Amino acid sequence: MGSLAVVAAVLGVVPPVSVAWLAPMLAVHLLWTALFLRVLLREGPLPRWLVAGDVAITVALCLAQRHLVAEEALDSGSSFVAGLVTMTIVVAGVAWSARVAVPVGLVVAGAYLAGVRIASPTHDVAGTLGIHLVQLLAIxxxxxxxxRAVASTDRFLRERARAEIVLMVDGLRREDELKQISSIHETSLHTLTMVGMGTYDAPSPTLRAQVADDLTALEKLRDTPLADPSPIALDTLLDQVAGRASGLDVHRELTPETVPGDVAERFARAVSEALANVALHAGVREAELISSRSGGEIRVEVADAGRGFDQERLPPDRFGVRGSILEAMRSLPGGGAEISSGAHGTRVRLWWRP
Structure with missing residues (x-):
């Protein structure tokens, strides 16, 4: 629309259009159109300053219509300025929330009305103004x-990822418990086998002590099977999380480490969210996942070489980075997280000190 507006403006250069006014204003408008194109090709969000500049340029064009638009175009409401008003309203609605987009849209529509009145007080622009207001309401x-749909989808995906992580943690716990049960079972079975084979043909203090130990272990397992959940193998859990990252080749360097179950879940949730962000927004198909221990502190890093992002410009309704990564780790006693991002990629650092 920006390019077409320039063509339409050039083709419409008839009196009383002033080339001295039109040329510099179209040059500025072309510059802004080129900036929009560059952002579009980078597939990034529209910067607020760019949208604000677009609004300012459109308002200026509206107020200067007496020098830029032929009378015939004013009569029909088909001028290039009217088309730019439509696109500016749409862009503002896409980039900003309703509480900002509505007053901005009203200002742009009002500037269009004022510009037409300045050019010719007798022109009726009620129809065009009504169309602009409908466009504003619609966008x-x-x-x-x-x-709202995006926020709802984010919540659903976040809960599903959390449920998957809980299932993986529970699976690792059950695996460890089965190993313990198997060990106890084999010990008790060995004792019974020796008795059954007649190894002890007389009362034996050694046998009595062994049977007492086996019985104590079995009673403890019966009475408190989940009172003290086993630590989770963090490297195994993170390896499973990385394996579930859709559309992403994750290079892993994981140091064997066991941590409490709730700590493992926090790490897994943060890593899952970080890898999902790489797949969706970084523009690359590779990432690194590294875990290590240094000075008693367990560290996990997720890194990519894609396009970075500005944390300060994250929309407030996008919970992933703030909630599933930063707040999830920082609310963990002894835990923390930080994110560095720039032109050379993004690195998410997570840590926990027992």
């Missing part, structure tokens, strides 16, 4: 619904 309603 605001559409984006409100989309943002």
């Amino acid at each position: 605001v309603m559409l984006m409100t619904l989309l943002r």
